Amino acid sequence: MTEKTGTFLVTHADEGSAVxxxxxxGQVHTMASNPDVTEQxxxxxxxxxxxxxxxxxxxxxxxxxxxxxxxxxxLAPTTQAMEIADDQAVGEVExxxxxxxxxxxxxxxxxxxxxxxxxxxxxxxxTLERAARVGAVRVEVRADSDEGVVNVRYLxx
Numbered sequence: 001m002t003e004k005t006g007t008f009l010v011t012h013a014d015e016g017s018a019v020x021x022x023x024x025x026g027q028v029h030t031m032a033s034n035p036d037v038t039e040q041x042x043x044x045x046x047x048x049x050x051x052x053x054x055x056x057x058x059x060x061x062x063x064x065x066x067x068x069x070x071x072x073x074x075l076a077p078t079t080q081a082m083e084i085a086d087d088q089a090v091g092e093v094e095x096x097x098x099x100x101x102x103x104x105x106x107x108x109x110x111x112x113x114x115x116x117x118x119x120x121x122x123x124x125x126x127t128l129e130r131a132a133r134v135g136a137v138r139v140e141v142r143a144d145s146d147e148g149v150v151n152v153r154y155l156x157x
Contacts, residue, residue, distance in 0.1 A: 003048045003060055004029075009132050010041040011125065020047065020057070021125075023132040032056035042066050042132040066157075068131045069138045070122050077142045077151030081106045085149040101135050101156040111148040118143040118150050130154060 008020035008029070018031040020043070032050045035058075037043065044064040047057045077085070084094045084106040096104045109117045118141050121127055131139050136154035143150045 003046050005046040006044075007132050008043045008045055008047070009125070009128055010037045010039055010043070013037050013039050013041075017056075020045075021129065023129045029057040030055075032058050035059040035062075037065075040068060040128060042068060042128075066137055068128055068136060070127070071138060071140045072118065072122055073140055073142050075140075075142045077106070077144050077149050078104075078153075080104070081142070081151035082144070082147065082149060085147065090148065098154075102154045103130070103134050103136075104154070105152040107150040107152070109148045109150060111145055114143050114145040114148055114150060121150065121152055127152070 007023045009023055010018055011021050012019040013034055016034060018034045018037050020029045020031060029047060043062055045062045046060040048060050050056045050058045081104065085108050088094055088108045090108050090110055092108050094106045098104055107117060121141050127139055131154050134154050135156055137157045138155040140153040140155060141150065
C-alpha cells in the first residue's frame with residue numbers, strides 16, 4: 001500500500017491508538033499509536049500503512065489540525081433559512097452553499113420534533129464529517145419549534 005493524503009476526522013483516541021475516518025471516502029484507518037490527537041480533531045494529513053502487515057497506519061505529515069465547535073444556539077433560524085423552509089415539505093432538507101466557504105442546511109420537521117432533530121444533528125458524526133469536508137470550524141444549530149425548522153450553519157474560521 002502507499003501513502004494516503006486527505007482530510008481525516010479522529011473518531012476515537014486513547015493513550016495507545018487512534019482511529020481516523022477519511023471524510024471523502026469514509027474509509028477507516030486504525031493508527032498504530034496515538035499521534036497526539038483527540039476525538040473530533042480534524043487533520044489535513046498524509047498517512048501510510050505500517051510494515052510489515054500494513055494493517056495499522058502511521059502519520060507521515062500533518063499539514064493542518066483543527067477542531068470543530070458544535071454550538072446549540074438559542075438564536076432563531078436566519079431569514080434565508082425560514083424562506084427556504086416555506087417552500088419545502090416536512091422531511092425535506094435543502095443544502096445551500098454559503099458565500100465563500102461553508103454550507104447552510106435547512107431541515108423541515110414536525111414542530112413537536114424540532115428539539116429532537118436539532119439534538120440529533122449535534123450528536124451525529126456525519127455532522128462533524130461534513131464540517132471537515134467543507135472546511136468549517138464551527139457548526140451552529142438554530143431551531144424554531146413553532147415552524148418546525150432546523151437551520152444548520154457550517155461556518156469557516
